Amino acid sequence: MKEIIVRAVAGSLILISLLLAIYVSPKWLWLTGFVGLNLLQSSFTRFCPLEKILERLRIGSPAGDQPAGKATFMKYYFNKKITGSFEEAVQKVTEGLSREGFGVLTEIDIKATMKKKLGEDFYNYKILGACNPPYAHKALLAEDKIGTMLPCNVIVQEKESGKVEVSAINPMASMQSVPNDALQPIAKEISNRLKKVIDEL
Template sequence: MTYYHHTVLSDLTFEEAVKTTTEALKKEGFGILSEIDIKATLKKKLNVDFHNYKILGACNPDFAHKALLAEDKIGTMLPCNVILQEKEKGFIEVAAVDPMASMQAVINKDLMGIADDVSEKLKRVIDDIHHNH
C-alpha cells in the first residue's frame, strides 16, 4: 500500500494538538494559510454531527515560490494540508500530506527535489509531535 501522508497519534486534547501542530509547523518554516473546521461546517451546512476534524493549510513560502517557478500550475496542489481528527475521545490523529505522492502526477523533475525537501520537513513535524508530547 502506498501512503500519501505522514501520521502520528497523540494523547493531547484536540485544542492542544492544534496548537502543538501549528508550533511544530512554524519550527519548520510553515505558516497556516487556512484552517477549516470540518465538524462546525458539517453541523452548519448539513446539521450533521461529526467528530473533531480540522484541516490546516500549511505553506512554506520559500518552497512554494520554488515550486511555482518550476511549475506554474502547481498552485492547484498548494498549500500542504495537515489534518487533525479525534474519532475517539482522547486519541488525536495528526496527518500531513506527503507531497512526494502528489508530485508523482506532475512530470517535472525539478519538482521532485522540492517535494522531497518539503516531505522531510513535514516528517519532522510529525516526529516532533510524536517525541515531545
C-alpha cells in the same frame, strides 16, 4: 517505459547479430533467431525474460505502469496518533509547522461546517493549510499549475476523546503525477519537513 526498453534491446540485438553474421560468422544468425523466437512466443504467452529482469531491478516500472494488482504506491500521507486534548494537538501542530518554516494559511473546521451546512454532528476534525513561502515560490516558478496542489494540508482529528490523530500530505507521493523533474528536490525537502513535524509530536 518498460516496453520501450524491451523493444530497444531486441532491435539492437537483431541488428548486432546480423552485422556479426555478415562480418564475423554466419553462426551469429542463431542469436537473431533466438531473439525473434522470444518475441514471437511472448506475443502469445505474455512472458518475456527481459521484462522479468527489469521488474526485479525496478527499471522502467513506475507505479502507473505496473500490472493490475501488482502496483506499488507511495503512501500519500504521514501520520501519528497522540494523546491529549484536541485543542492542544492543533496548537502543537501549528507550533511544529512554524519551526519548520510553515505558516497556516487556512484552518477549516469540518465539525462546525458539517453542523452549519448539513445539520449533521461530526467528530473534531480540522484541516490546516500549511505553506512554506520560499519553497512554494520555487515550486510555482518550476511548475505554474502546481498551485492546484497548494497549500500542503495537515489534518487533526479526534474520533475518541483524548485520542488524536495527526496526518500530513506527502508531497513526494503527489509529485508522482507531475512530469517535472525540477519539482523533485523541492517536494523531497517539503516531505522531510512535514514528516519531521509529525514525528516530533
